[in-house]
Amino acid sequence: MAVQVHHVIDGPADGVPVVLSGSLGSTLAMWEPQVAPLTEAGYRVIRYDHRGHGRSPVPEGPYELADLGGDVLALLDELGVEKAHFAGLSLGGMTGMWLGAHAPERLSSLVLCCTSAKLGPPEMWADRIRAVRESGTESLASAVVGRWVTPAFDPERRAELERMVASTPDEGYAGCCAAIEVMDLTGELAGITVPTLVISATEDPSTPPPHGKAIAEAIPGARYAEVRGAAHLGNVERPDEFSELVLARLAAR
Numbered sequence: 076m077a078v079q080v081h082h083v084i085d086g087p088a089d090g091v092p093v094v095l096s097g098s099l100g101s102t103l104a105m106w107e108p109q110v111a112p113l114t115e116a117g118y119r120v121i122r123y124d125h126r127g128h129g130r131s132p133v134p135e136g137p138y139e140l141a142d143l144g145g146d147v148l149a150l151l152d153e154l155g156v157e158k159a160h161f162a163g164l165s166l167g168g169m170t171g172m173w174l175g176a177h178a179p180e181r182l183s184s185l186v187l188c189c190t191s192a193k194l195g196p197p198e199m200w201a202d203r204i205r206a207v208r209e210s211g212t213e214s215l216a217s218a219v220v221g222r223w224v225t226p227a228f229d230p231e232r233r234a235e236l237e238r239m240v241a242s243t244p245d246e247g248y249a250g251c252c253a254a255i256e257v258m259d260l261t262g263e264l265a266g267i268t269v270p271t272l273v274i275s276a277t278e279d280p281s282t283p284p285p286h287g288k289a290i291a292e293a294i295p296g297a298r299y300a301e302v303r304g305a306a307h308l309g310n311v312e313r314p315d316e317f318s319e320l321v322l323a324r325l326a327a328r
Contacts, residue, residue, distance in 0.1 A: 077149035081130035082123035084112040086114035095122045096167030100240040102129035123313050127247015136250025144173040162186035163286040176263040182239030182310035185271040189279050192260040200256035204249045212248050216240040222281045223308040264293035271297040272324040
């Protein structure tokens with residue numbers, strides 16, 4: 076059953092809607108660098124917190140990718156949005172691929188950032204669920220952010236990201252880990268007909284470029300781009316390059 080996710084809307088009320096979907100352990104604040112470029116270009120930017128994250132409800136887990144995708148469809152219905160562009164990073168990208176396969180009529184285009192169609196091994200996710208249940212998200216925050224950004228990233232902003240992870244409810248984080256643990260979208264990619272751009276970051280240790288290339292090769296007509304010098308949260312570490320790529324995809328016909 077879908078939950079009513081917490082969301083924030085920026086930009087003109089009559090602008091073309093763009094939904095931004097974030098990483099495991101993030102809140103909608105991770106998309107802050109993209110808000111100004113997108114709204115200044117006239118888009119209506121809809122950011123939201125995944126279920127179990129930020130200010131969204133925390134239903135009991137485990138969750139499935141269909142639950143996360145269903146939450147987005149419920150959000151679009153709530154806002155009266157028939158069709159939107161969708162950009163997702165990591166877990167957000169996985170949600171985007173699910174939507175592309177199961178609800179293409181609601182999407183104008185897809186931007187899939189630093190993500191994977193199958194991210195194993197499952198044991199890794201089972202271990203992370205166990206760690207969260209035993210010690211909480213705070214215990215993972217430093218290691219998670221160590222994969223999100225490169226060592227050169229600003230220490231103060233790194234600390235902010237660590238607080239973001241640590242503030243994620245344990246049940247929500249574990250529930251979303253469970254969705255990734257069993258996820259395998261590889262067989263659905265060839266059926267995605269939505270215009271798609273896949274963006275990878277060269278220093279991403281979580282979903283390195285081969286993951287993005289595999290998605291782009293499997294989705295008919297998808298374009299692929301790579302951003303240098305960024306780790307997993309490429310949109311935060313190289314905001315200008317990411318924003319330009321997203322804007323180019325939104326403007327393409």
